[in-house]
Amino acid sequence: MRPFRFGVDLVVPGSRAEWVEKCRKAEDLGYDVVAAADHVGMAPPFPALVLAAEATERVRLNTFVLNACFHNPVLLARDVTGTDQFTAGRLELGIGAGYVEAEFHAAGIEWGTPGQRFARLERAVAELKRAFADPDHRPAPVRPEGPPLLLGGRGDRVLKLAAKHADIVGFTGTAATKVEGRMSLAGPAELAERVEFTRKALNGRDVELNLLVHVTRITDDRRGALEAVHERVPDLGVDELGELPTVLTGSAAAVADQLLRTRETLGISYFTVIEDDLTRLAPVIEHLRGR
Numbered sequence: 001m002r003p004f005r006f007g008v009d010l011v012v013p014g015s016r017a018e019w020v021e022k023c024r025k026a027e028d029l030g031y032d033v034v035a036a037a038d039h040v041g042m043a044p045p046f047p048a049l050v051l052a053a054e055a056t057e058r059v060r061l062n063t064f065v066l067n068a069c070f071h072n073p074v075l076l077a078r079d080v081t082g083t084d085q086f087t088a089g090r091l092e093l094g095i096g097a098g099y100v101e102a103e104f105h106a107a108g109i110e111w112g113t114p115g116q117r118f119a120r121l122e123r124a125v126a127e128l129k130r131a132f133a134d135p136d137h138r139p140a141p142v143r144p145e146g147p148p149l150l151l152g153g154r155g156d157r158v159l160k161l162a163a164k165h166a167d168i169v170g171f172t173g174t175a176a177t178k179v180e181g182r183m184s185l186a187g188p189a190e191l192a193e194r195v196e197f198t199r200k201a202l203n204g205r206d207v208e209l210n211l212l213v214h215v216t217r218i219t220d221d222r223r224g225a226l227e228a229v230h231e232r233v234p235d236l237g238v239d240e241l242g243e244l245p246t247v248l249t250g251s252a253a254a255v256a257d258q259l260l261r262t263r264e265t266l267g268i269s270y271f272t273v274i275e276d277d278l279t280r281l282a283p284v285i286e287h288l289r290g291r
Contacts, residue, residue, distance in 0.1 A: 001263060001264070001269070002208060002263075002267075002269040002270075003269065003290075003291065004259070004263070004269050004270070004271070004288050004291055005032040005033060005208075005269065005270040005271075006030070006031050006032055006033070006270075006271055006272075006273075006281065006285050007031060007032060007033030007034070007035050007060075007062060007064065007210075007270070007271070007272040007273075008026050008031050008033070008034060008035065008272065008273055008274075008275060008277075008278050008281075009035040009036075009037055009064045009212075009272055009273070009274050009275060010022060010023070010026075010034065010035065010036055010037070010043070010048070010275050011037045011039070011042055011274060011275050012042075012275055013041070013042050013043045014043075016051065019043065019048065019051060019052070019055075020051065020055040022275070022278070023051075023052040023055045023056050023059075024055055024056060025278070026056075026059065026278060027056045027057070027058055027059045029278070029279065029282040029285065030282065030285040030286060030289065031059060031278075031285065032059060032060060033059055033060045033061070033062050033092065033270075033272070034049075034052050034056065034059045034060075034061055034062070035061070035062035035063065035064035035094070035272065036048040036049050036052070036061075036062075036063060036064065037064060037065075038063060038065065038066045038067050038070065039067075039100065039103060040103045040106050040107060045063045045066065046063075046079050046082075046083045049061040049062075049063070049083060049087060049091065050083060050086045050087060053086065053087035053088065053090055059090070060090050060091075060092050061087050061090050061091050061092065062091075062092040062093075062094050062150065063091075063092075063093055063094045063095065064094045064150075064272060065094035065095055065096040065150065065152065065170070066093070066094065066095040066096070067096065067097070067098035067103075068095050068096065068097055068098065068117075068120050068121040068123075068124040068125075069097065069098045069104065069109055069117055069120045069121075070098065070107065070109065071124065073123055073124045073126075073127035073128070074127060074131075076124060076127070076128065077127055077128050077130075077131035077132075077137070078139070080093055080128060080131075080141075080146070080147065081131065081132075081137065081138075081139045081140060081141045081146070082139045084139075084141050084142050084146070084147045085139050085140070085141075085142060088142070089142030089143065089147070091147040092147055092148045092149075092150055092168070093128070093146075093147045093148070093149050093150065094150035094151075094152070094168075094170065095121065095124060095125070095128075095149070095150070095151060096121065096151070096152060096153055096158070097114075097117040097118050097120065097121040097153070097158065098117060114155075118157050118158065118161075121158070121161070122161060125149070125151070125161065125165055128146065128149070129146070129165065131146075132144070132145055132146030133145075148167040148168060149165060149166050149167050149168070150166060150167070150168040150169075150170050150210060151165060151166040151168075151169065151170065152166075152168075152169060152170020152171060152172060152210065153170070153172060154171065154172050154174055154176070154186070154194055156197070159194065159197060159198045159201060160201050162198070162207075163198055163201035163202045163203075163205070163207075164201075166207060167207060167208065168207060168208045168209070168210050168270065169198055169202075169207050169208070169209055169210065170209075170210040170211070170212065170272075171191065171194055171195065171198075171209070171210065171211050171212070171268070172212055173185060173186055173191060173211055173212050173213075173214060173244070173245075173246035174186060175187070175190065175235070176190070184233070184235065185214060185233050185235075185236060185241075185244065185246055185247070186246075187236055187240050187244070188240060188243045188244060191244070191245075191246070191266075192265075192266060195209065195266045195267070195268070199267075208269065208270050209266070209267055209268040209269065209270065210268070210270040210271070210272060211245060211246065211262075211268045211270070211271055211272070212246065212272050212274075213245070213246055213247075213248055213271050213272065213273045213274075213277070213281075214246045214247065214274075215229050215246070215247045215248065215249070215277075216248045216249075216255075216273055216277040216280040216281050216284075217229075217248070217249045217250075217280065218250070218251065218252050218255065218280050218281075218283060218284070219249065219250065219251070220251060222242070222249050222250040222251075222254065223238070225249040225250075226238045226241050226242050226247070226249050229241050229247055229249070245258065245259065245262040245266070245268065245271070248281070248284070252283035252284050252286070252287055253287055255284045255287075256284050256287035256288050259271065259284070259288065260288075260291070
């Protein structure tokens with residue numbers, strides 16, 4: 001069993017002082033990873049992570065996740081290895097194909113088909129791997145193989161790509177079909193199937209598995225919290241939501257037990273929450289410290 005790791009994806013832009021304060025808070029609360037998202041209207045990920053490195057001592061720094069379509073692959077390799085150097089090798093590189101069509105239009109970048117976006121991601125991964133392996137590439141990565149690579153999603157193509165190249169495979173926990181304007185989560189069976197699909201594609205290769213947690217509510221009224229989530233996610237029943245590791249509800253001890261079961265049954269040991277849940281997950285992290 002891999003030890004637990006917990007990350008927080010910081011998505012709220014703010015002043016330098018505000019960014020420094022929440023990075024330090026995450027480290028003080030026991031998080032292992034501080035991540036920066038890559039969306040229009042949010043903090044630029046690479047400068048944000050360099051600042052996070054200056055403000056903290058221990059946490060890893062992750063792009064969660066870069067939109068490959070926003071970046072020229074050659075220039076991206078430069079920015080990745082430069083940030084890896086400036087963070088003293090604490091960088092983890094999360095990268096995906098992008099999913100918010102309005103942001104592509106805002107940036108003047110062709111939205112294209114899913115296949116075209118995947119091809120851009122595949123090209124970016126290939127260029128990064130080529131740059132990391134080139135002894136003459138400058139700036140040089142801290143590790144000869146480059147920073148750990150996180151690739152994730154839910155579709156077959158991206159999970160196969162992750163199984164081939166990634167050090168960390170990330171699962172979004174979302175459903176295959178989405179309803180406009182409404183959260184759509186994969187049920188327990190669908191999530192388990194995606195993990196099993198990835199394991200078969202890995203063919204015995206050992207990687208870390210990451211899951212994005214969409215809801216965290218530490219409460220003595222677990223049923224009431226699940227019913228509130230059900231109003232936002234009506235496609236799944238209350239009992240189904242209670243089984244999901246993407247919906248963490250109940251006392252800190254109960255949620256800790258749930259994550260222990262998830263690690264045992266699915267092999268997922270690395271969990272990431274969004275910034276709103278930064279303080280909510282902290283007592284669970286305390287329960288699982290050293291596990």
